[in-house]
Amino acid sequence: MINAEFFYERLKDEKVDFFTGVPDSLLKSFCAYLTDNCEENKHIIAVNEGAAVALAAGYNIATGKVALVYMQNSGIGNAVNPLLSLADSEVYKIPMVLLIGWRGKPGVHDEPQHVKQGKVTLKLLEAMDIPYEILSSDENEVLKQINTCLDFISKNNAPYALVVKKDTFATYSLKNAQKEEPELMSREEVIEEIVRASKESEIFFSTTGMASRELYEIRDKYKMDHCHDFLTVGSMGHTSHIALSVALQKTDRKITVIDGDGAALMHMGAIPAIGVKKPKNFRHIVINNGAHDSVGGQPTIAQSINLCDVAIACGYKDVCRVKSRDELLNVLSGQKEWTSFIEIFVKKGARKNLGRPKISPVENKTIFMEKLMQGK
Numbered sequence: 001m002i003n004a005e006f007f008y009e010r011l012k013d014e015k016v017d018f019f020t021g022v023p024d025s026l027l028k029s030f031c032a033y034l035t036d037n038c039e040e041n042k043h044i045i046a047v048n049e050g051a052a053v054a055l056a057a058g059y060n061i062a063t064g065k066v067a068l069v070y071m072q073n074s075g076i077g078n079a080v081n082p083l084l085s086l087a088d089s090e091v092y093k094i095p096m097v098l099l100i101g102w103r104g105k106p107g108v109h110d111e112p113q114h115v116k117q118g119k120v121t122l123k124l125l126e127a128m129d130i131p132y133e134i135l136s137s138d139e140n141e142v143l144k145q146i147n148t149c150l151d152f153i154s155k156n157n158a159p160y161a162l163v164v165k166k167d168t169f170a171t172y173s174l175k176n177a178q179k180e181e182p183e184l185m186s187r188e189e190v191i192e193e194i195v196r197a198s199k200e201s202e203i204f205f206s207t208t209g210m211a212s213r214e215l216y217e218i219r220d221k222y223k224m225d226h227c228h229d230f231l232t233v234g235s236m237g238h239t240s241h242i243a244l245s246v247a248l249q250k251t252d253r254k255i256t257v258i259d260g261d262g263a264a265l266m267h268m269g270a271i272p273a274i275g276v277k278k279p280k281n282f283r284h285i286v287i288n289n290g291a292h293d294s295v296g297g298q299p300t301i302a303q304s305i306n307l308c309d310v311a312i313a314c315g316y317k318d319v320c321r322v323k324s325r326d327e328l329l330n331v332l333s334g335q336k337e338w339t340s341f342i343e344i345f346v347k348k349g350a351r352k353n354l355g356r357p358k359i360s361p362v363e364n365k366t367i368f369m370e371k372l373m374q375g376k
């Protein structure tokens, strides 16, 4: 395994000193090291991977230096457009190092949403004419790989990718974690209260990461079935758009989105899309822990802005911020208007023994659709 510090310092030796991206569990240690050690404005946790490519391009334009963009392979899709129509050697020729976590690598067991992405990761890079190496776990090899990568970049002024397998980086734990607020509820407690306060016929769409796993386990705990929940295990940030479309077609059904702050920021254009349509059967709940909790707890910028103000400005009718269980129960029992937006502040973290859905995405979709079609 390689140390995050070693990798970071070698890149800095080669004048790669700006880092941006969206966190990934396989890059957890490297991302944590950056969060702890980079000076301000030399590390930006981007809202999505396309934005990270744009930030890397801006850094190069401003300084002439090469930036590194990190992402999970799930984020390649978000990055394709600026990679091909901005950074590409046939467009603006912008050099950058891509560091890509390889979830779903063939032969390594992973969750269903990662399998296809894992299978096509290298092919996607090939299709984009982005040369790559699979990052070694041997530090001497890594030095050679960094040289090859930067040599290509300086000759071609184009992106070059280093693809990262599981267990490449030795563990580094985030030290400069945000201040903990033990009085806050956990995400799981919040979801449990929302489920307990809702009627059986209400429909839930939950976001990527731990929130969907927790919703699944809460249903099991109360011996409820899973047919009213669409667990958006992949396509981070798109849950609210899926739910909006269902809400517009099924106007007699009450629909709740359980979103994360990282996911809401990733495709924030959903908020005006919903606010303008104002579906009366739609409730958007953002569970804000100020972090990408599911992949290592790297901070988001969601606690530096006011998402409720954004929702109001975009047309949501009934908006509130909640910090305690009492406030939450009050809001859930007293809600009049839907097209509502509830931002709930929670602490970071999840149960160590949290399981994973025992149904596949397609089984989830099938039972969900069956009930929806039957009007149940």
Ligand SMILES: Cc1ncc(C[n+]2csc(CCOP(=O)(O)OP(=O)(O)O)c2C)c(N)n1
Pocket (backbone or CB within 6 Å): 022, 023, 024, 025, 072, 074, 075, 078, 187, 207, 208, 209, 210, 211, 234, 235, 236, 259, 260, 261, 262, 263, 264, 289, 291, 292, 293, 294, 295, 300
């Ligand atoms: C496009 C894309 N980029 C990155 C990821 C990796 N990823 C999975 S969950 C997650 C964090 C989600 O953060 P948030 O929505 O705030 O929810 P939390 O985990 O904090 O509950 C990330 C970055 C992904 N699945 N898809």
